[in-house]
Amino acid sequence: MRITILGGGVMGEIITRSILNKHIVESDQLVIADIDESKRRRLSKNYGVKTAKSAVRNMDKTDLLIICLKPQGCGNILENLRGRIKKDALVISIMAGIGIKSLQTLLGHKNIVRSMPNIPARIGEGMTVWYSEKNIPHLQILLSKMVFQSFGKELEVFDENMIDAATAISGSGPAYIFYVAEKLISASESLGFGHKESLRMIRQTFQGAMDLWDETSLSPGHLRQMVTSEKGTTEAAISCFEKLGTGAVFNEGVNAAYKRAKELGKETGRIKK
Ligand SMILES: NC(=O)c1ccc[n+]([C@@H]2O[C@H](COP(=O)([O-])OP(=O)(O)OC[C@H]3O[C@@H](n4cnc5c(N)ncnc54)[C@H](OP(=O)(O)O)[C@@H]3O)[C@@H](O)[C@H]2O)c1
Incomplete structure (x- = not known):
């Protein structure tokens, strides 16, 4: 072959x-x-x-x-x-x-x-x-x-529409994860950690969370609830994310990627090589 x-x-x-x-x-x-x-x-x-x-x-x-x-x-x-x-x-x-x-x-x-x-x-x-x-x-x-x-x-x-949907989810997905990491690094620095320390903490937090997800096979929602105690620190953060409409923001972002994937299909011939 x-x-x-x-x-x-x-x-x-x-x-x-x-x-x-x-x-x-x-x-x-x-x-x-x-x-x-x-x-x-x-x-x-x-x-x-x-x-x-x-x-x-x-x-x-x-x-x-x-x-x-x-x-x-x-x-x-x-x-x-x-x-x-x-x-x-x-x-x-x-x-x-x-x-x-x-x-x-x-x-x-x-x-x-x-x-x-x-x-x-x-x-x-x-x-x-x-x-x-x-x-x-x-x-x-x-x-x-x-x-x-x-x-x-x-x-x-x-x-076939699901390919454009996948483009917006798994295709662009790694960039979303890195984007969240970037935002966490900024937040970590604003609390006084240095850049290197922030990188180390956040990278290991991502790695540990992924490994835990892999090993337990529990749903992300279940795993999140496991670390969210009533009136605790995680709950304070999650309530704030929810109040600010983080879910809707992600939804809109993913939809923008989906729409862009559809548009790309119409641009095949426009730029000459
Ligand atoms: N990168 C990702 O994460 C990713 C993920 C999923 C899917 N994709 C898809 O994968 C495709 C390629 O992405 P990529 O990141 O690999 O792009 P890329 O690095 O720009 O690779 C495209 C290659 O094609 C070459 N090329 C341009 N015109 C050509 C011609 N007439 N004949 C032969 N080769 C030519 C380009 O050369 P020049 O650089 O000289 O123009 C370049 O080396 C895209 O359609 C993208 O949608 C990418």
Whole structure:
């Protein structure tokens, strides 16, 4: 089997490394197509893979094409591949916002799996939510799962809208967690802790809370109540968060991300590369 990764940026590199680490293919069976020569040189040196400036000439040998381009302006790049992809090849897209129908039209190809991974994929702890139409052969579904599992966990959804929803939840989710950490660091500093001390405390608090969640499998609500005694300090903080409408703020933020994911789908051709 031969794989082409289109776009050797952050995600393209993570996926390359994961696929090679799990021996889904060996390095001589994988080509990364990226427009940037210095990136191509580095990827080829680090992973022993072949590289190309464009994916066009590789398509007749590619069994699996993984599209890791930025959604903005990808239209032209994908249109260049139209009519060149092998009929029985599988295409996996990780691009935010671009729906299967648009991908099918741009590429002139049917077998497409649309997915949304997230950045912890970098350490093999990603969460990938994916969708495919019913016509995809079973073996290609298994192959897609193998690819997604090579960098973390995967979840299949049966309504394509849920990919945009997943973009707003798990796709952008790690950034929300880091945002909460940033706010806690500021709060910690305002109470007199130094930056290094705050980082250490908050990082371990996140780590400990996650490990506890993992190990107990209790719901977050249950775990929160376990540390919230009546008229205690945690209750004072949570009541304040509630009074300020933190839940509604999160809801609005996530909805803004969802709306943006929908808009991205309309921007495929606007920026020319
Ligand atoms: N990063 C994340 O956390 C994350 C999570 C989930 C999904 N995604 C999705 O993953 C996709 C890629 O994101 P990313 O963060 O990996 O972006 P990125 O680092 O910008 O990677 C895209 C790569 O494609 C290259 N490229 C541009 N035009 C090209 C062309 N004509 N032919 C070949 N390569 C070309 C870019 O080169 P230049 O830099 O020279 O333009 C860049 O190296 C996006 O669609 C995003 O929605 C990202």
